[in-house]
Amino acid sequence: MSAALDIASWVLLVGGALLMTIGALGLIRLPDFFTRLHAAGVVDTGGAGLLLLGMALQTGFDLVTVKLVLIGLVLALTAPTASHAVAHSALLGGLSPDDPSANRAGDGRDEAPD
Amino acid sequence: MPPARTFSLFVVLFGAWLLLSGHWDPFLLGCGAVSAALVAALARRMGAIDGEGHPIQLAWRFPAYLPWLVWRIALANLAVVRAILSPVAALDPAAGWVDANQKTTAGLVAFANSITLTPGTVSLTALPGRIHVHALARGELEELKEGEMNGRVCAMEGRR
Amino acid sequence: MFTVASLLVVAAMATTLVRAVRGPTPYDRILAVNVHGTMTVLLIALGGFLTDRPDFLDLSLVYALLNFVGTLAALRFFRHGHLGEEP
Known part of the structure; x- marks a missing residue:
């Protein structure tokens, strides 16, 4: 394994893991449900993509690499679908993207125990 | 539901089997072909193979x-x-x-x-x-x- | 380097759990658990490289599929109170 590949995968792995941490931070910091959806997008695309790329550089470019590509493909197909499903359910469940203050409370169906 | 689309689903499924298993002996290749054909046939019977189900x-x-x-x-x-x-x-x-x-x-x-x-x-x-x-x-x-x-x-x- | 990345991902996972516990809406919790699952997929893959066992990638792939189905099932259960036909 050449040194250049090692350095590149270091950068990609740490960058991807940092993006995941920032995405998780966004999940905590952003003020309402609809803005938090975008933090999830960073984890699903940037974080996962960079980590998988960094791992792919450490393989011998064989079937293991193909499996990493397949994981990336599955994530790229399912992650936006799951995000859309959560967002659409929230819209049907009464959360409003135009009125952020309404999204901070419970939705009336069940009261949060905290 | 053209047969060509069913065949392309079979090819994709069998390709996925080959890439994920990584074994090349005839018995496992046969298992893969039978599984892929079975799934393609079932999907065709369900009417799930069209421009939406297998785009x-x-x-x-x-x-x-x-x-x-x-x-x-x-x-x-x-x-x-x-x-x-x-x-x-x-x-x-x-x-x-x-x-x-x-x-x-x-x-x-x-x-x-x-x-x-x-x-x-x-x-x-x-x-x-x-x-x-x-x-x-x-x-x-x-x-x-x-x-x-x-x-x-x-x-x-x-x-x- | 896999150790550093894994530790950062574990820290991120712990952070998403805070959102899953705090809510306030059920959709926030489901979103947090979905993100937590995506991170788990990557952590399993990193674990495969840490211990030099590429078989972990298969587990990671299966977890990605399960995470998706699990999120949809949780949403459906929350909305309808059951997973299929009315009993």
């Missing part, structure tokens, strides 16, 4: 669309990271309807998923002709409304 027609032009999408995702990641790390008061989220000119359901799903896959914009509702989008910044919503991504997904769908 292989999008695969030909997908490689031309992918680099642009990856570039957009990279830019959008930077923008959202900046938004997360800046004060919450600076946020200006917006929601609105964006035109979707795709002719098939598979094309519409591809467009809605591209919107959601780009951080900073999420599709809330997808209807034929228009998509309800929530954006972390008002500018990103305006950019979507200009319709470049819409046009590129239409181009991937092809003219028929």
